[in-house]
Amino acid sequence: xxxxxxGVYPGLVGSASYDFAIKxxxxxxxxxxxxxxxxxxNATGSVKAHQKHxxxxxxxxxxxxxxxxxxxxxxxxxxxxxxxGVQKTExxxxxxxxxxxxxxxxxxxxxxxxxxxxx
Amino acid sequence: xGDVKCAFIVQKPQYKGETSRLAMTHALAYQTVEILLEDGxxxxxxxxxxxxxxxxxxxxxxxxxxxxxxxxxxxxxxxxLVDLDVYVCKEDLDKFGISVDQLPDAEEMGAEKTINVVxxxxxxxxxxxxxxxxxx
Numbered sequence: 001x002x003x004x005x006x007g008v009y010p011g012l013v014g015s016a017s018y019d020f021a022i023k024x025x026x027x028x029x030x031x032x033x034x035x036x037x038x039x040x041x042n043a044t045g046s047v048k049a050h051q052k053h054x055x056x057x058x059x060x061x062x063x064x065x066x067x068x069x070x071x072x073x074x075x076x077x078x079x080x081x082x083x084x085g086v087q088k089t090e091x092x093x094x095x096x097x098x099x100x101x102x103x104x105x106x107x108x109x110x111x112x113x114x115x116x117x118x119x
Numbered sequence: 120x121g122d123v124k125c126a127f128i129v130q131k132p133q134y135k136g137e138t139s140r141l142a143m144t145h146a147l148a149y150q151t152v153e154i155l156l157e158d159g160x161x162x163x164x165x166x167x168x169x170x171x172x173x174x175x176x177x178x179x180x181x182x183x184x185x186x187x188x189x190x191x192x193x194x195x196x197x198x199x200l201v202d203l204d205v206y207v208c209k210e211d212l213d214k215f216g217i218s219v220d221q222l223p224d225a226e227e228m229g230a231e232k233t234i235n236v237v238x239x240x241x242x243x244x245x246x247x248x249x250x251x252x253x254x255x
Binding site: 099101105107115 | 123141145151152154156255
């Protein structure tokens with residue numbers, strides 16, 4: 001099994017790109033791959049806890065919690081996140097907070113890198 | 120594992136979205152990644168601007184004065200200052216009527232590197248040489 005690093009940049013709401021990234025990570029983890037996800041740009045808004053899942057909108061918390069429980073590593077860009085008014089104390093548990101070098105370090109150890117671009 | 124080469128390919132215009140700027144800030148992070156790696160391991164990014172990605176990287180930007188945000192020009196200068204290899208596609212500059220002397224340098228900051236304006240074939244080589252290619 002391989003190591004997959006994903007850069008995730010799209011916002012939670014506005015396209016299905018974020019949803020695809022989550023589905024892809026789940027499928028890869030289920031196959032036994034080691035998956036590391038880096039959230040940057042608008043994707044960082046999705047790390048806030050207590051999201052209400054309205055059926056007309058994509059949602060992150062439920063699926064992120066499942067990914068984390070399945071051993072997927074998720075890290076959010078601290079600068080991108082606080083710029084959106086989300087503090088670490090409000091974050092979904094077990095999501096890591098770090099800087100962009102975290103992503104480069106996971107790229108270094110990855111067999112495959114997938115970048116899901118944002119808006 | 121040693122050095123891992125990455126090609127950061129910017130194909131979206133600056134200011135149109137966030138990811139084109141994030142390509143620069145992520146590439147800049149190669150300066151500090153070693154704190155998370157084993158001794159001797161490095162990441163070497165090449166930052167390449169192609170297509171509409173060549174828009175919004177000219178000099179004389181006033182983003183800080185007008186909007187209070189760091190300009191793409193400033194990010195680009197910081198990239199040069201930390202010895203990042205920056206490539207801009209010659210054909211795409213020509214397509215948009217942007218001349219080489221409109222591009223910034225960071226000489227006043229003490230940078231030794233300058234932007235490399237190259238044919239697309241050179242950028243394709245960078246992608247071939249890279250272990251990972253990231254499209255922004």
